[in-house]
Amino acid sequence: MSDLDRFESKAEILKAMAHPVRLMILEELVKNPRCVSAIHEILEVRQPNISQHLTILRNAGIVGSQKDGTYRCYFLIKPGLVKAAFSALNMNWPETNIDDVRKKFKLALENRLQQEQSS
Amino acid sequence: MSDLDRFESKAEILKAMAHPVRLMILEELVKNPRCVSAIHEILEVRQPNISQHLTILRNAGIVGSQKDGTYRCYFLIKPGLVKAAFSALNMNWPETNIDDVRKKFKLALENRLQQEQSS
DNA sequence: ATTGAATATTCAAAAATTCGAATATGGAAT
DNA sequence: ATTCCATATTCGAATTTTTGAATATTCAAT
Incomplete structure (x- = not known):
């Protein structure tokens, strides 16, 4: 795994979390699994938009979901x-x-300049 | 502070971190303060781009900097x-x-439906 | 079969991010 | 004063993100 690759996946996770609505969703999911309409009641965000944000979280591997009738229950894959x-x-x-x-x-700079000279 | 506001600033921090190059920079700064050219030597990224990423980290309050001659030393503001x-x-x-x-x-759903009825 | 409720998808427009190229600034040394 | 080195800024194009609107899907109940 290349030096850059090592951070790609971590950046993906952070990027997926880095949105106020998604953070609010995650805070809810920390407490309990929730279906979309329960999230919808808590947040003042339109339902399709919530689904869109959930898709982003799902694609990042942060949440998973499970159907129960017409409801779909979302949960944290790695709550920790x-x-x-x-x-x-x-x-x-x-x-x-x-x-x-x-x-x-100062120390770091001196070390660096020294190395340059010796090489 | 509104419910949404509470998460705006956290999202800002996460967004600033959510880039592979910026994560690499931060990993370096965890070890030591570094000037731009030291970072430039470690990462295969052009210098102006590094400065751009550092500006993003600085605006998010994640790093600070200090001049020393023509060098500018970047450091983590909250290493923790x-x-x-x-x-x-x-x-x-x-x-x-x-x-x-x-x-x-199941439990959460039942509670929710019960609440709906009683209200 | 139809209807209604819960959720997802598609599309498009606006806004934001990313990055290279070129250029600018500012300090040190000659 | 000029030159060089370290760093920053600007600009523009390509890409991505964000969100509303409209629509589609899926399941349950009648």
Whole structure:
């Protein structure tokens, strides 16, 4: 697997998640499997559009679905992944200290210039 | 903050990360602050394009930068966020058992229909 | 068979993203 | 002052995403 390929599939997952409506859908699905009309009641988004977003999530392998009569039930294929992503986004992360950056950068730069000379 | 707004900013972050080249850049920055030319050496991407991707990451508040002479050093503003995101993506998550879904969905559906009647 | 409810698909237009090419800026060194 | 190096910006074309509108499909119930 090429260096770029390694990230293609991860980018696909992130891209599929990277939409406010789809995030809202996923938040619902974290709590419970839901059929389209249940999602439709919660979100102020037209039904065909919800189906479109669900298709995107399905194609990305993030959700799966199962029919029950005229209903279709959607669920998270890897709930852990979605939960972990949400928790990463919700966490109040500390911000980098700029002085640390300066130190590390100086070191990295010196190493790089040294390598250039020796090669 | 409206229900939709809550997810707008999270979607912005995910969208900014959701590109293979930007993921590669972020993976480098997890290890160390880097200047543009260092990134350019690692990735097979033209320099202006790297600057464009860095601008996207900067606008999303994911990276910051600091000048040193003609170099400009980029760093992660919230390394924890990026690390958590990578670890979520790298983890080998277990997949949902389809029978669990059936049970949960039946329950959720029944509750929903009951609520409709009583209202 | 027909109807109605739940969901999906198609199409088109607007908006956003992507990236190369060319060019610009800004600092260092001569 | 000029040149060189590191980086940024602009512009345009190709592609992709987004969403509404209209329509199609599928199943259940009558």
